[in-house]
Amino acid sequence: DTAVSQTPKYLVTQMGNDKSIKCEQNLGHDTMYWYKQDSKKFLKIMFSYNNKELIINETVPNRFSPKSPDKAHLNLHINSLELGDSAVYFCASSQVSGRRNSNTEAFFGQGTRLTVV
C-alpha cells in the first residue's frame, strides 16, 4: 500500500504545453503539499492545502494551479510550461490538526520528474 502516490513518475513535454500531476494519500492526513526540487536538490514548498483549503502559496507563478477535490487528493496543473519548470515535484501529506505529538512528519511521494524541452 503506497501511502502517498503521485503520477506520472516521469513527464517530458514541450514548452507552452499544459500538464497535470496527480497526487493521492491514503493516510487520512488533513494537509497536503507540493514541493519543488531543483537541479541542485534544493527542496522548496510551493503550496499546502488543509482540508481542501489553500493555506500556503509561496510566490509561485500563477501558471501553477493546485486543485484539491477532497482532502486525500491534491493535483497540480501547470499552464504554458517553461524550460525553467523542469524539476522534480514532490507531493507530501501530514496530519496538522491535533498535533503536538509525535506524528507531525510529512510523508512524501516518489516524485515526478518533469522535463520541459
Next chain:
Amino acid sequence: AQSVTQPDIHITVSEGASLELRCNYSYGATPYLFWYVQSPGQGLQLLLKYFSGDTLVQGIKGFEAEFKRSQSSFNLRKPSVHWSDAAEYFCAVVSNTGGFKTIFGAGTRLFVKA
C-alpha cells in the same frame, strides 16, 4: 524566520567508518526536527525525528541524532557506514509561521568509498 543550515554540501567517508552530518536550525520555540534520506531517483524517507524528551533519538538503518539546544544543532550520526548509505541527506524543521510546513536544509550528499 525559521531556517535550517547544512554546512557540508558533500562528505566522503570510507565504508565502515563513522559518520556525522551537521545541521543547525533557527527557530524560536522548541522545534520539531527531522532527518530525511533521498536515494538517487527516489523520494524522501524519514530517518528519525525529534519533538520533545530524550535529546538523543534513534532512527532507522542504525542512524541517531542528538538535539543540542545550546548549539541549535541536530547532527546525524552513524557508527559504521555501509555502501548503501550513499545518498542525499536532508535536515528539516517544521514551521507554523504563515502555515504549517516543513523547511529543508540544502542537503548533504554522502559518498561512500570502498
